[in-house]
Amino acid sequence: MPARRSFSIIACVLASWQLVRSQPADLRTKVDQWVQANQRALVSSLVDLLSIPNVAADRENIRRNAMLLRDQLAARGFTAEILETAGNPLVFGEFHVPGATRTILFYEHYDGQPVNPRDWRQPSPFTPILRDGRMEDGAKEIPNGLTTLRTFDPEMRIYARSASDDKSPFIAFCAALDVMKALGIRPTSNIKLILDGEEEAGSPSLVPAISKYRDRLSADVMYILDGPLHPSGQPTVVFGARGNLAIELTVYGPKFALHSGHYGNWAPNPAMRLAQLLATMKDEQGRVTIEGFYTGVTPLTAEEQAMLRAVPDDPTSLTKLFGIASPEREGLSLQEALQLPSLNVRGLSSAFVGADARTIIPDKAIAAIDVRLVKETPADRMARLVRDHISRQGWHIVDREPDDATRAKFSKIVRIAARGGTNAYRTSPLLPISKQTVSALAGVFGQPPVQIRTSGGTVPITPFIEALGFPAMSLPIVNFDNNQHGENENLRLGHFFRGVTTFAAILTM
Template identity: 30%
Template sequence: MSSQVSQYIRDNRQQHLDQLIEFLRIPSISALSDHKEDVRKAAEWVVESLKGAGLTTAQLMETPGHPVVYGEWSHPDNTHTILVYGHYDVQPVDPVELWDSPPFEPVIHDEKLYARGASDDKGQTFMHVKAVEAMLKVNGTLPFNVKFLIEGEEEIGSPSLDAFVSEHKDLLASDILMISDTPILGKGKPAVCTGLRGLCSLQVDVKGAKGDLHSGLYGGAVQNSIHALVQLLSTLRDEEGRIQVEGFYDGVIEPTEEEREGYKKLGNYEEELKSELGVSELFGEAGYTAREHTWVRPTLEVNGIYGGFQGEGVKTVIPSLAHAKITCRLVPGQDPDTISELIENHLKAHTPPGVTVNTTRFDKGKPFLAPTDHPAFKTATDSYEKVYGEPALFTRMGGSIPVVETFDQVLSIPILLMGFGLPSENFHAPNEHFHLENYDKGIETLLTFWDTLSL
């Protein structure tokens, strides 16, 4: 990486941060229909940002849902192409009262940028744009052709993107795909993510009597929908968290002993995690470490449960309706549609008397595991080490990026997950933030990667 390119990044740091703050002010919450226009506004902002960076093509491309942003720069002498993927949509902000500052009024404290989307994924996507801009502004060219695909539905499972990628396979043809939407191991501990868990999600609706009933007149004679729901949910896991749905673990690909030994070399994570989360004990099925629980084991979690009277004081009713939201994180060897069907069958078989149960499926995504023998992975680890001064390790991530498996199947190119967030940055939670140390080092790492990659 030339000293002039590095100097450009340093000279324009405040201007770039001001631009990122402007981006973060847009409440592009894809899950909420009230924010549909905000999501589109964010897409339009990305288009203008790509144009400002010097790309020759930057445009909105419509989908049945929120639009995709596509950008491109190419030169006839370049023989290879890098595709960069990211997303401009963000998670809802609830519970908003737990934020220390308004989620869409970005603030910087202690060299941390606080806002919804700061780390997931506006900040990390923005870094790629600025890296490309720096090379184009200083050198007037790039060592590779580049394409950007920035979507607005990642936080709702990318429902429109599978079809988009298949339909535009030729447009997206590249030699490698880069994504920054994953964390490093910790402060000063870079990592290349080689695996993602998949996802399936369901809503469970339990209905008892035709309406809420007086608990004095009917209590003891009629099933309570909330009690029935709690009883039903309790059948899904045992006391250690092992999932009791028949067939749930069929086909699960266990990590190799070599991989498990590699995780052990990362050090004891349990005490650090308890301290970070403020809990006295960790939880999980026997025989696996905390890292393995979150990286290579599947889960079933109740994310929300509600029904009956929610107001102040007491209302003595037997609720007619009760609801729960469930998500599963899936590992290689599991299919989201199959797992959803198994859970639905389990719920049907264990439904308590006196109620009916219906389910609705929502987000889904397949797990992904990358081979690491492509030379780009070596370039990535070397680039991290050059900037951070520490060797980068291969890790997995417990979260999901649903479209990654689609990219793998449709485009058949190496997928490199080079993230710069920290696990403690409150993705999806109040007070999401991005450490500016990793913002700065991240751009430098990306520039080093581009400068040294050989395909």
């Protein structure tokens, strides 16, 4: 009930909705003023939504979230409905603007990562609290701040699951609609929203839902309202994300561990052989040496190179923060590195180390690898290339524990398990819609946003983007240090309030 009340306070304040022309800088001032005057209601709306638990496996509460979201869209004149899927429901809303020739589909998710309440420094991840800054910097809780304060310092943070990932963008989006209505500014595009209830569980129902609801999902462009801003805190547009392929290699030695004194130099050591195999995959300069690994990766245009150079990364502070002397590959900036597929050993295991180390020849050695993919290097091809490379090094490849006959026949045996292939996506930053997006944000904020051609991480909705077939890009609004997915997730309120302007800029471009 309280949820519905605070939402409708905003919705009801709105009166007429006529078309008013507004200059971008002017728009920012007006939105800022409105947000300043409505901070209390905005925060209450967010708190109401955060108070409904949203772990994907919690079907009952997931549905409560979905119904609240649907009602909020309906209160703003959207045709809003809950779309059933094989898993958690999707929430869909549509708003038709007379005369508009472009349709924008906005994607968000309303589920959150699972929680372990004992790890949170507050009674419950679903009972939001307010702090006067970042907890790790010693910020204190402001008792009852969320219910009593009328205005909020931009440095204040709300702590709750999904405060940043991914409920606040929905509230900021609704606020953008509300402020535009209050100012008499009509959206320049038809608006559609699709809200996913299973993103943190890998969005298994999203792609199957396309065939069922394809007519509803047609649009000219999709904006993903998820993820953090660039660490500089500047407005950010993200045009793509790398994919991921997980590969596990198990190299076999003797059937059981042997005494290294009795058999060292005679029985082959699987840890050493695995190390030798891995060493064939990357050279000392950090270049992957698997044949075809970089095939198809397009050279960057001068414009794209300029875009990468303009990203305000700070390699000096990063190397200091991480305690490394220099990047792996000389002459490659962080942004340039993210445009390429990577091969990363994410874990190694064989027998024991430290106090548990024993004088043995281990029976096996395991390497867990992840291959980050770019658009030109699909997961299935990369899995094949890795396999072919290993085969060319003289290894016999198996897909289960080798039997005695296999052990007798082959001296180098490796088991390969590949799974979790998610492709990359990328929308060309050179498309007209990409440029319009950038100039819309540049207009209201007075300087171009940070443009990320490809972000390093992987988003599970890439198959959804591929299946829809129209350009997609991310428009994040939240702080990068939000403890997303971990305990003590938080949202910096200054970022939240500015997000309203970001969405108003897109809705009026």
